Every structure is written in structure tokens, then in C-alpha cells.
Amino acid sequence: MNQPSSRPTSELMLRETASQTAGPYVHIGLALAAAGNPTRDEEIWNEMARDGAEGEHIEVVGTVIDGNGDLVRDAFIEAWQADAKGEYRREFDLKKPFNSFGRTATTFDHGSEWSLKTIKPGPVAHASGQPQAPHINLAIFARGINIHLQTRLYFEDEAEANAACPVLTRIESPARRQTLIARREEVDGKVRYRLDIRLQGEGETVFFDF
Numbered sequence: 001m002n003q004p005s006s007r008p009t010s011e012l013m014l015r016e017t018a019s020q021t022a023g024p025y026v027h028i029g030l031a032l033a034a035a036g037n038p039t040r041d042e043e044i045w046n047e048m049a050r051d052g053a054e055g056e057h058i059e060v061v062g063t064v065i066d067g068n069g070d071l072v073r074d075a076f077i078e079a080w081q082a083d084a085k086g087e088y089r090r091e092f093d094l095k096k097p098f099n100s101f102g103r104t105a106t107t108f109d110h111g112s113e114w115s116l117k118t119i120k121p122g123p124v125a126h127a128s129g130q131p132q133a134p135h136i137n138l139a140i141f142a143r144g145i146n147i148h149l150q151t152r153l154y155f156e157d158e159a160e161a162n163a164a165c166p167v168l169t170r171i172e173s174p175a176r177r178q179t180l181i182a183r184r185e186e187v188d189g190k191v192r193y194r195l196d197i198r199l200q201g202e203g204e205t206v207f208f209d210f
Contacts, residue, residue: 054083060153074108
């Protein structure tokens, strides 16, 4: 028969693993194309919406800029968003035309931009009962960041919904809110939204603690 331990419970619990900055192995394991490696047949990457996905098909692009104003060329970003009806698809399946989860990264090519091919999300319900404005949740991993940063991307042409969003309006400064607003562009007849993420300094992007 096992004897009960006389050690305090606090000593028996596993301690939290220390955080550390994201290094090159993140790209080698999760962003093969950005690392210059052959891709796998099944890859979670930046094509969140394919032909047949319901909703407005869009592309989202941007850069990541450090406190010195320089491009971060090896940042890794994860995206999580609702579908066109404002519902999250919690089961990931590459065979589906749309998945709520995707990954992207900046690179040393093409102006060091990250990109997502997706659909414009619908309004998501909030605990207050007030609908949230259409948005994409972003998690940023990069050198020098010990704990990943979390932010959101909102859409410039959803001004009315943005003004009433219970999350976006929690940011008191209107100027600070603008750091989360992606600008609408049209390239070759296709709709594209641009959001440049600034990690520090003037125009620093708003990051959330959740």
C-alpha cells in the first residue's frame, strides 16, 4: 500500500516552465516555407479560406516593426477568427473550405510581409450581449519577445460596428484604437486589408492581456 506523502502539496505541483524568446526553430517546425524548407502535404498555414468558403474572400497583409523602426523579418503569427456568420470553427480540417485557425510569418523576401487568405468574419457575440465588430485575433511570436503578444485586427470599412464594439471601445484613446484598424486596399480587383504591427515606440500597437 502506498503511503501518503508528508510533503506539502505546493511542493508536489509542477512549476510553470520558464518562458523564452522565439528562435529559429519556430519557423523550422511551423513555417517551413518561410524557413526555406520543403513544405509538408498537410500544413496549417495562411490559406484559411479556399474556394467554396462562404463569405467575402479577402487577403490580409502587413509587416512587423520593432522599436527602432526596423522590419522584423522572422516574426511568426497565429490567427484565430470567426466565419462569415460570426461563429468559430473549433475543429480544424484541411478538407474544409474554411478553418478559423491559420499561421503566417514575415520573411526576408517580398518586403518582409505576412499574409492571410481568408474571409471577412461576421460580428461575434460578447458576454455583455453587444455584438463585437468583425475582427481577427492575432498572436505574435518573435525574437526578443518572451511571452507572445496578443492583438486584434479590425476593418476600416466597419466604422459603425467598430464604434460600438465593447472590446475596441475599452481602449480610451481614439488614436490608440487606430493601431488595430486595417486599411482597405484594392489590388488587381481584389480586396485586401493592411495592418502593420509595431512592437514598441511611436504608434505602438495595442496588445491585450488575455
